[in-house]
Amino acid sequence: xxxxxxxxxxxxxxxxxxxxxxxxxxxxxxxxxxxxxxxxxxxxxxxxxxxxxxxxxxxxxxxxxxxxxxxxxxxxxxxxxxxxxxxxxxxxxxxxxxxxxxxxxxxxxxxxxxxxxx
Amino acid sequence: xxxxxxxxxxxxxxxxxxxxxxxxxxxxxxxxxxxxxxxxxxxxxxxxxxxxxxxxxxxxxxxxxxxxxxxxxxxxxxxxxxxxxxxxxxxxxxxxxxxxxxxxxxxxxxxxxxxxxx
DNA sequence: TGCGTGCTCGACAGGTCGTAGTACTACGCT
DNA sequence: AGCGTAGTACTACGACCTGTCGAGCACGCA
Numbered sequence: 001x002x003x004x005x006x007x008x009x010x011x012x013x014x015x016x017x018x019x020x021x022x023x024x025x026x027x028x029x030x031x032x033x034x035x036x037x038x039x040x041x042x043x044x045x046x047x048x049x050x051x052x053x054x055x056x057x058x059x060x061x062x063x064x065x066x067x068x069x070x071x072x073x074x075x076x077x078x079x080x081x082x083x084x085x086x087x088x089x090x091x092x093x094x095x096x097x098x099x100x101x102x103x104x105x106x107x108x109x110x111x112x113x114x115x116x117x118x
Numbered sequence: 119x120x121x122x123x124x125x126x127x128x129x130x131x132x133x134x135x136x137x138x139x140x141x142x143x144x145x146x147x148x149x150x151x152x153x154x155x156x157x158x159x160x161x162x163x164x165x166x167x168x169x170x171x172x173x174x175x176x177x178x179x180x181x182x183x184x185x186x187x188x189x190x191x192x193x194x195x196x197x198x199x200x201x202x203x204x205x206x207x208x209x210x211x212x213x214x215x216x217x218x219x220x221x222x223x224x225x226x227x228x229x230x231x232x233x234x235x236x
Numbered sequence: 237t238g239c240g241t242g243c244t245c246g247a248c249a250g251g252t253c254g255t256a257g258t259a260c261t262a263c264g265c266t
Numbered sequence: 267a268g269c270g271t272a273g274t275a276c277t278a279c280g281a282c283c284t285g286t287c288g289a290g291c292a293c294g295c296a
Contacts, residue, residue, distance in 0.1 A: 009203075017205075070209075071203075071206075072206060075201060075204045075210040075213070076213035076216075076217050077217070078197075079196075079201060080217050082196035082197045082200060083197065085127075085196075086189050087189070089222060091188075092193040092194055092197075093218075093225050093229060094225065094229040095190045095193070095194035096193075096226075097230050097233060098233065099195070100198070100201075104207060104211060105233055105234075107208045107211050108214075111212040111214075111215035112223050112227050116223075
């Protein structure tokens with residue numbers, strides 16, 4: 001899948017947090033703390049689109065960008081990808097389970113139980 | 119944590135598969151399919167050591183390299199790191215659980231159950 | 237008809253990674 | 267005593283990624 005850079009992730013975070021598709025200008029405004037040139041934002045949005053993390057649709061002259069997938073889907077995919085790296089998936093999964101905090105273990109358990117029911 | 123490159127991963131794979139610590143020469147021999155210069159292998163081993171993925175100890179004039187952590191630990195850490203990226207860990211975990219294959223779900227369930235018992 | 241908005245292209249610097257040459261050192265065999 | 271060999275450290279370089287922009291082009295409104 002390929003990881004994201006610092007700025008790329010910031011921008012994805014903004015878009016993931018938003019329900020509507022945003023223009024480059026709007027993203028730039030929301031990321032104001034970094035005082036970036038507008039073209040910088042555009043370039044990164046472009047790259048993210050080319051990498052498949054965003055979809056864009058026309059809105060007049062401007063593009064509106066929206067995430068191609070939810071952040072959860074992305075995170076889950078990263079996790080599965082990491083898992084694919086090992087030969088012994090069972091050992092890695094066991095380790096992982098041990099590393100998850102108590103409440104999260106509970107969440108996982110529940111999710112797995114629901115799976116079972118289907 | 120930071121990901122590994124192609125060759126770096128190959129070398130880690132070799133060392134992870136080995137129970138004993140290896141010298142650069144030995145690693146080079148095991149990775150023979152790629153016909154690398156000995157210095158290439160040394161350089162990469164060096165970088166991996168500097169990044170904390172390997173430990174090395176003297177053996178005469180040579181160094182012996184061994185993984186600092188097991189592959190499973192590494193994979194589990196990658197997974198936890200991915201998980202840290204999200205705001206809604208519960209959603210990501212649920213997604214993840216759904217993405218895991220049946221037998222693996224079983225393994226996870228068992229690992230979580232054991233956790234519970236402790 | 238000119239400014240603002242937005243786009244596309246191209247660029248450059250800094251970092252990482254694959255790949256390797258060079259130069260220096262210590263050791264054993266002849 | 268001297269040479270070949272194994273091994274090290276240091277340096278390098280090109281490719282690619284990422285952050286960061288500037289230049290230049292297009293379009294619509296005042």
